[in-house]
Amino acid sequence: MYNREEIIDEGLNIIENNLVNDETIVFYDFCIKARIKVTPVTEALAAAQGNPGLLAFTNHNIFFVQRSGIIKPTYELAIKIPLEKVAHLDTSGLVMKSLKITVSSGEGEACIFLNFKSVKDKDKKIENIMAELEEIIQKNIKAESVGSQELGITVCEYCGEKNAKTNEKCVKCGAILKK
Ligand SMILES: [Zn+2]
DSSP, X not given: OOOHHHHHHHHHHHHHHTOOTTOOEEXXXXXXXXXXXXXXXXXXXXXXXXXXXXXXXXXSEEEEEEEEOSSSOEXXXXXXXXXXXXXXXXXXXXXXXXXXXXXXXXXXXXEEEEOOOOOOSGGGSGGGSHHHHHHHHHHHHHHHHHHHHTTTEEEOTTTOOEEETTOSBOTTTOXXXXX
């Protein structure tokens, strides 16, 4: 078994050491990173078999510090996703909330976190701060897009695909590219 408070303390320590410049933590919670497909039928199993750790959103990145080992636990930064690479965030589940993070094409696989339950402040529960997180992600996509324009690239605001500046439509999803 593991101690949630310990995972949060160790996780925050590691994440704080990885923050740069103006980066601050917006949300964090203990959760389980699923290792199997999560459906209403498999969620209990996914939670029991997954990797416990701390998931955090900063104003620039998503971090997951994973706890491994039984007798002598170790903690490592297992995931760092720049927010401009996030294509979708989806929460589902009635009893056990899960969060699916889908990254833009070519940036790796989607990951699913579940069993959030340490946050006592109701307003800070994962399902209640989705709008805030989406807004922060859009800000990061815009900031990256401004940076890319100087390189002759237009980033699709729907799927995150990098397109040549001369393209009218996104090569990946077909959306009209805003210049
Ligand atoms: Zn697109």
